[in-house]
Amino acid sequence: MSKVVYEIVEHDGGWAYRAKDVYSETFPTHDSARAAAESAAARQSVAGATTGISYEDCDGQWHSEVAKGEDRPETEVAG
Numbered sequence: 001m002s003k004v005v006y007e008i009v010e011h012d013g014g015w016a017y018r019a020k021d022v023y024s025e026t027f028p029t030h031d032s033a034r035a036a037a038e039s040a041a042a043r044q045s046v047a048g049a050t051t052g053i054s055y056e057d058c059d060g061q062w063h064s065e066v067a068k069g070e071d072r073p074e075t076e077v078a079g
Contacts, residue, residue: 004044006037008079017077034077041075
């Protein structure tokens with residue numbers, strides 16, 4: 001099982017959460033960014049339907065695969 005960590009960080013004059021190298025929108029306070037990260041983490045771990053997905057990797061190559069709805073990552077909010 002994979003793990004997604006949402007880290008609360010200062011960003012663009014406010015606060016945001018970051019997962020890997022991707023930032024959320026900017027929030028005015030640390031508490032509001034943390035609340036948004038906790039909400040995102042909760043949604044990330046909810047099972048869904050098995051479906052086909054397409055995505056582009058960092059090299060610009062597109063991939064298609066089947067994503068199992070019950071294969072959800074562990075999540076954590078840090079910071």
